[in-house]
Amino acid sequence: MIAIDHLWNSLGTTPLLWLVVTLAAYTAGNALQRACGGSTFASPVLIAITIVAVIVVVTRTDYRVYFTATQFINFMLGPATVALAIPLARSARLVKENLAGVGLALLTGSVTSTISGIGLVWLFGGTRTVALSMAPKAATTPIAAAVSSQIGGIPALTAALAIVGGIVAAVVGRTMLTRLNINDWRAHGLAAGVAGSGIAAAQVAERNELGAAFAALGIGLNGALVGIVVPLIAQYWKS
Amino acid sequence: MISALLVLLVCELAGNALHQMLGLPVPGPVIGMSILAAALAFRKGGASSRSPITGSLERTAETLIRHMGLLFVPAGVGLIAEVGVLRSEWLPIAAGLIGSTLLSLAVTGLVMHWSIRRRASRRSPDTVHDLERG
Incomplete structure (x- = not known):
């Protein structure tokens, strides 16, 4: 002993x-x-x-x-975040071909995630710290955690939320979108990437190649967008 | 692999420097990602797009992204310090997480679906990517 x-x-x-x-x-x-x-x-x-x-x-x-x-x-999270540029650059062609649709869907989906995340936490009596930890959670985990620590959230909580949110999106995504009569792989892929980042994207990726490309696109663009939009919202909210 | 790591670290460093100097709200690594993505996208069409660095960069990036889960473990264990928050705010956390994830899925999917269908008249059958055919 x-x-x-x-x-x-x-x-x-x-x-x-x-x-x-x-x-x-x-x-x-x-x-x-x-x-x-x-x-x-x-x-x-x-x-x-x-x-x-x-x-x-x-x-x-x-x-x-x-x-x-x-x-x-x-x-190593830092260089791993930068590494996301490689799949993002690879899908640049897809953005050019679907510019209006991808841009609009990304913007509305990403803003919906941030605003409804903050709003629901506030509505159910959560604190500002938890709301700020929720705001960037749809972004891929390293970006979500980096944004969270910068705006005064709890990075560990945001990382956990990003992972569990990805699981939620992966489990219900396909069924829900099919119920909404959405049956195009591009829409399924993009939605998975924007709402559920890597974990939801992996589930689309193993079923369809085009869906996988749009999911990768959703992860990369949403990461960049969350990195820009969420700190601005937090800055505005402070005053 | 070392040259690839160097490229990634230089981009991150440049991102952090820009973040500090310009007081940008965007985190440094995200700026670094944007710099590298822009550089690669502009190079893609060029003759040098198959250079050894690009190949090694792709392999290193793939490895890092595939094992990204491991990289979250040290930060994730920090949850043990936040047990109090989880216990007192489990309801707003659960509601916000599930609600915003479902809403975001639906809005992204519907808007993308709508924009694809709007162009449907210009579509030939071989560009249909329906689930049934996938």
Whole structure:
């Protein structure tokens, strides 16, 4: 017991230990999703966050110690966000061919998401901090979290909302749009990308190539739009 | 891979610098993404579009995007510090999340659908992309 305590004291605050825990939890999340037949509900990210959170709480580790140790992983979110430019540039042709439709659908869908998110939180008695955390959540997670921290939301909450929102969109998206008599892959793809970013897009992507291209387009353009519009709304709301 | 990483980091750095200097409300990495997307889009048609850097950039970007989930874990674990907010505001959080996601799906889908159908008269059968044919 004393030996374990001693080992813990020397390893418990090192990046090495927490990098191993984080990578192992993510690998376990992926394995679990495969075991569930690739189910959208079994999100590897949510599973990994849960596993790591339990370990951090059980070992009475300060969150700041964990976060400092895994800073490098968090740092890579920046270049990963920039990397979204590659699929975005690839779909530039699709924008040119469908300019009016894509532009209008993106703008209305994105603004609807932000305004209704803030409005519903406010209507149900939520605080300003939670409303600001909700506002950028339809953007792809790194952009959503970056916007959230900038406007005074809680980035961790926004990241979780972005992931769970993506799951919601993936689970109900196809059924709902079909009920609305929408049966074009371009509309399905764009809606999935704008409302549910990566997780919803993945579900369209495995069914249809054109839908996948429009979903990628929706993610990229909505990310850029949220990055511009939501901080402006927050700035205006302050005064 | 190193040259690709360098391109991504330089774009992020430029984005952060612009964010600071001009006091832009847009986060630095988003500005960096826009810079790179614009650069790639203008180059796409050019003869150099198949350069080794573009190839390595595409592979590195694909890897980063595929494993983006992992990159959220450290920030996501921060939720343990927000248990109080989740407990006291679960209703506005759930209502806002589900409501805004469904509304956004419907509005985006309907507007796109409407704009496609508006051009339907100019459409030939082989450009139909209905679900039944997909």
